[in-house]
Amino acid sequence: MLKTKFFTSLDRVFPEQDWEQTERTTGAGTMLANERFSFQLGYRFDGPPSRIRVELEPDCGGVTIRRAGRVPAEYVHPAWADDRYERTLPGLFPDPLLPLEEGNGLRVCSDGANALWIAVEGEELIRNGDLAKDSGKPAVLPIRIRFWEEGGEGERLLAGAEYELTVLPCRLPEQKTVFTQWFHGDCLTLRYGVSPLSEEWWALAERYVSCAAKNGVNMILTPVFTPPLDTLVGKERLTVQLVEVKREAEGAPWSFGFGHLRRWIRMCSACGIRYFEISHLFSQWGAACAPKIEAETETGRRRVFGWETGADDPAYADFLDAFLPCLAAFLKEEGVWERCFFHVSDEPSENQLGSYKRSNEILRKHIGERPVMDAISDLSFYEKGLIDLPVCAADHIGPFLEKGVRPLFAYYCCAQSTGVSNRFLGMPSVRNRSIGIQIYCNRVEGFLHWGYNYWLTPGSAGLLDPYAITDCMKTFPAGDAFSVYPGQEGPVESIRQAVFYEALQDVRLLQLLEEREGRAAVEKLLENWRWKDFSDCPDDPADFWRLREKLLEEVCKFFTFSSSVIFEKEVDNK
Numbered sequence: 001m002l003k004t005k006f007f008t009s010l011d012r013v014f015p016e017q018d019w020e021q022t023e024r025t026t027g028a029g030t031m032l033a034n035e036r037f038s039f040q041l042g043y044r045f046d047g048p049p050s051r052i053r054v055e056l057e058p059d060c061g062g063v064t065i066r067r068a069g070r071v072p073a074e075y076v077h078p079a080w081a082d083d084r085y086e087r088t089l090p091g092l093f094p095d096p097l098l099p100l101e102e103g104n105g106l107r108v109c110s111d112g113a114n115a116l117w118i119a120v121e122g123e124e125l126i127r128n129g130d131l132a133k134d135s136g137k138p139a140v141l142p143i144r145i146r147f148w149e150e151g152g153e154g155e156r157l158l159a160g161a162e163y164e165l166t167v168l169p170c171r172l173p174e175q176k177t178v179f180t181q182w183f184h185g186d187c188l189t190l191r192y193g194v195s196p197l198s199e200e201w202w203a204l205a206e207r208y209v210s211c212a213a214k215n216g217v218n219m220i221l222t223p224v225f226t227p228p229l230d231t232l233v234g235k236e237r238l239t240v241q242l243v244e245v246k247r248e249a250e251g252a253p254w255s256f257g258f259g260h261l262r263r264w265i266r267m268c269s270a271c272g273i274r275y276f277e278i279s280h281l282f283s284q285w286g287a288a289c290a291p292k293i294e295a296e297t298e299t300g301r302r303r304v305f306g307w308e309t310g311a312d313d314p315a316y317a318d319f320l321d322a323f324l325p326c327l328a329a330f331l332k333e334e335g336v337w338e339r340c341f342f343h344v345s346d347e348p349s350e351n352q353l354g355s356y357k358r359s360n361e362i363l364r365k366h367i368g369e370r371p372v373m374d375a376i377s378d379l380s381f382y383e384k385g386l387i388d389l390p391v392c393a394a395d396h397i398g399p400f401l402e403k404g405v406r407p408l409f410a411y412y413c414c415a416q417s418t419g420v421s422n423r424f425l426g427m428p429s430v431r432n433r434s435i436g437i438q439i440y441c442n443r444v445e446g447f448l449h450w451g452y453n454y455w456l457t458p459g460s461a462g463l464l465d466p467y468a469i470t471d472c473m474k475t476f477p478a479g480d481a482f483s484v485y486p487g488q489e490g491p492v493e494s495i496r497q498a499v500f501y502e503a504l505q506d507v508r509l510l511q512l513l514e515e516r517e518g519r520a521a522v523e524k525l526l527e528n529w530r531w532k533d534f535s536d537c538p539d540d541p542a543d544f545w546r547l548r549e550k551l552l553e554e555v556c557k558f559f560t561f562s563s564s565v566i567f568e569k570e571v572d573n574k
Helices: 122-128 185-192 199-214 259-271 314-334 350-367 398-402 429-433 435-441 495-517 519-525 541-556 564-573
Strands: 002-008 026-032 036-045 050-057 063-073 091-099 105-108 113-121 139-149 156-168 178-181 219-222 244-246 255-257 275-278 293-297 300-305 340-342 373-376 389-393 409-411 446-449
Touching: 002 139, 002 156, 026 036, 036 156, 036 495, 050 063, 091 495, 113 122, 113 139, 113 495, 156 541, 178 219, 178 275, 185 199, 199 259, 219 259, 255 314, 259 314, 300 314, 314 350, 429 435, 429 495, 429 541, 435 495, 495 519, 495 541, 519 541
Parallel strands: 026 156, 178 446, 219 275, 244 293, 275 340, 373 389, 389 409, 409 446
Antiparallel strands: 002 036, 036 113, 050 105, 050 139, 063 091, 063 113, 139 156, 244 255, 293 300
16 A cells, blocks of 8 residues: 655655565665754555544654655756756656644655654764764664554554665764855745734744754845845846945934844854845946935835936946945944955956946945955956956866866856756756865866745746746746745755755765865766766766765765775665
8 A cells, every 4th residue: 555665865756656565674874973864655545535643763863854845846947958858858756845734744645755854963962962962883763664554543564665874983074165146135025924024023033044054055146225136127026135325314414323234243143144245236238227226215114226326327336335334334343344245246248348347346346355246157257356266167067167267256156057066946956066066176166056046937926836847937947936935934944955965965975075185086086977077967877876876985985984985885775
């Protein structure tokens, strides 16, 4: 009636999946003491709709179990994309990691193959005493999952499985890679029906920021003014503006209130955010206009700058001359000035060099040595000294690497659909995870992605339901615009988000080996890994697992025990 089989975190269990089933399937894996390690238990139920109870052992905070929910995807494979996607046609895709029902309940029916996602937090297990700290030897953690059928005559065991997880007595170093995934505050307002900057909004924002930080985000887009991103020309996004602006009369001095910004900085810092990227001070794609800015005036609160304001408007330049010194003084007072980064305009092109340069000069008058970072694909912006920290598209990063540009961030979005890593729903998960090794091999300091929680229609014209529409109404490849789903009380994580965090852990694993053995030794380990460059990625998860096993065997050399027993079952499981 119910069959089970283990899968790795890089497998995706689709409804029509046909997988070999045995009476009792055994899985195994290996993690470092402070890693987050995930695996899946696939299940197929044949019978009338029913509710079963899932029993997890150990039942503790360090091991969580969720259901891999399904979402529809229509725009799966762009016409210009390569042919190495896992799926190219519309269908149902496993992605949101949904909580089980109360009492670990699970609704089942004959709807094909499904999966449970089990995540193990090493730090949490050590903190709770479920794993010994600094034992010097590997620990074996058996994880047991049982399915019980609920009925009037009591429970009946339907199936059970056991996973053997080996925990190595070694810790990953702290994350050095800077990772920002843009937070969209207006989406919280629209989805949950709360007022911007209300207490309800702040409570939601904290949950979403905390979830982002838990998954490796350590830099946050900070909306000093409503970010001028993905907005139709002449239209505007819902105002989420942390800085209060006031002008008592036309021609009077501007004054600024930083109470909301102070709360934002302190809340984000408490959640684990270290770096703050100040929202763009000029419009997207070339810095042609000012962003939307609202102010309290003698006639009430109104928009004082926006699409109608050219970037070279003297009135806006005067405003920035008043605002930026006050902002700098406040950020220094808060102790975060040295951790702030500034934007001019997102994704300018070569024919917009002039407007970008003029806008850049206004900003640089006031920020001193603080870096300007923007997403670009054209090396000339860097060569002309307009950008201190280029954030380069993964499919255009080659010239930057050849020139030895440092510091250097990478990014991808809807356009990076051929050859390179990305997190589209149509792509295999190993293509998502491969970015970590590429970040390390190319000495890239950071990564940017535009869509943490963008649940809007094209041009931010309205709200959509991400559980029903995953491609922004056939505008972006499914999965591009967001990594979290809106839950009843806060964020619902996704498989794509979890896999990208594993990629960030891969960077840390390589850095650990570098600390112990030197860069040259790590590069020697990676010499046969074909996908070191941003221009290509693996398709088969087995290729990645072979590399990970090799890296963990190298970790085992730090200790006196043998690695052969640790990996014996793991090899069989692959």
